[in-house]
Amino acid sequence: MKPATLAGNGYGDIPLGVECALPFLRTAPQRSNRAWMAVSVLLLALGGWQFGQGGYIYAKAQLAQVLIARAWERTLAGESQAKPWSWADTWPVARLTVPALKVDLYVLAGASGRTIAFGPGHMAGTPLPGAAGNSVIGGHRDTHLAFLRKVARGQELIVQRADGSKLSYRVAGAEVVDKTDTGVIVNDGGTRLTLITCYPFDALRAGGRERYVVSASIEAAKGG
Numbered sequence: 001m002k003p004a005t006l007a008g009n010g011y012g013d014i015p016l017g018v019e020c021a022l023p024f025l026r027t028a029p030q031r032s033n034r035a036w037m038a039v040s041v042l043l044l045a046l047g048g049w050q051f052g053q054g055g056y057i058y059a060k061a062q063l064a065q066v067l068i069a070r071a072w073e074r075t076l077a078g079e080s081q082a083k084p085w086s087w088a089d090t091w092p093v094a095r096l097t098v099p100a101l102k103v104d105l106y107v108l109a110g111a112s113g114r115t116i117a118f119g120p121g122h123m124a125g126t127p128l129p130g131a132a133g134n135s136v137i138g139g140h141r142d143t144h145l146a147f148l149r150k151v152a153r154g155q156e157l158i159v160q161r162a163d164g165s166k167l168s169y170r171v172a173g174a175e176v177v178d179k180t181d182t183g184v185i186v187n188d189g190g191t192r193l194t195l196i197t198c199y200p201f202d203a204l205r206a207g208g209r210e211r212y213v214v215s216a217s218i219e220a221a222k223g224g
Helices: 023-076 146-150
Strands: 092-098 103-109 133-138 156-160 166-178 191-199 210-222
Touching: 023 092, 023 103, 146 191, 146 210, 156 210, 166 191
Parallel strands: 133 191
Antiparallel strands: 092 103, 092 156, 156 166, 166 210, 191 210
């Protein structure tokens, strides 16, 4: 009687009962299993590390917001350039709220990359939010200024200044411009806010050549 064979296994037709005499038939799958185990453990470790990093970054961002909020309270109490942490090179200069979208943000001094990682930044050289002229605020499209894609003409923006007073603005319009277009930051009279972020909002790559610009004009002072 023809012995049964181990067929279709990549090794050819090998009689059952003698495969134990061929070490590679036993050790190769074991090495493969060990390799897969090693890869699985590595992937799990990498996933855990990434998850931990993500959690750390989120926790860091949340803590930063708490510290910035405390710095703003100190600002309202009269402290000048109240830094949220001792080594910070920025400080809150205004508070921006959008009631219709439940947005509540602290505007920080300066619009460098390290500043707008923690909140929208006021562009140096332009009037402070609430002051006469064109106050320019920049920020990331996927974090603090992501709400701009939902802003509609006529919506109210409220700015609280360092002296505690509040001013109401109305959105006048929005446009997409090339990043080299400096016309949107020109101080040509009036009292308004110009909020700028990268565009399009759903782009996979950071930066790009286009900017989304929302303009809002002063309306009236509000009660504290």
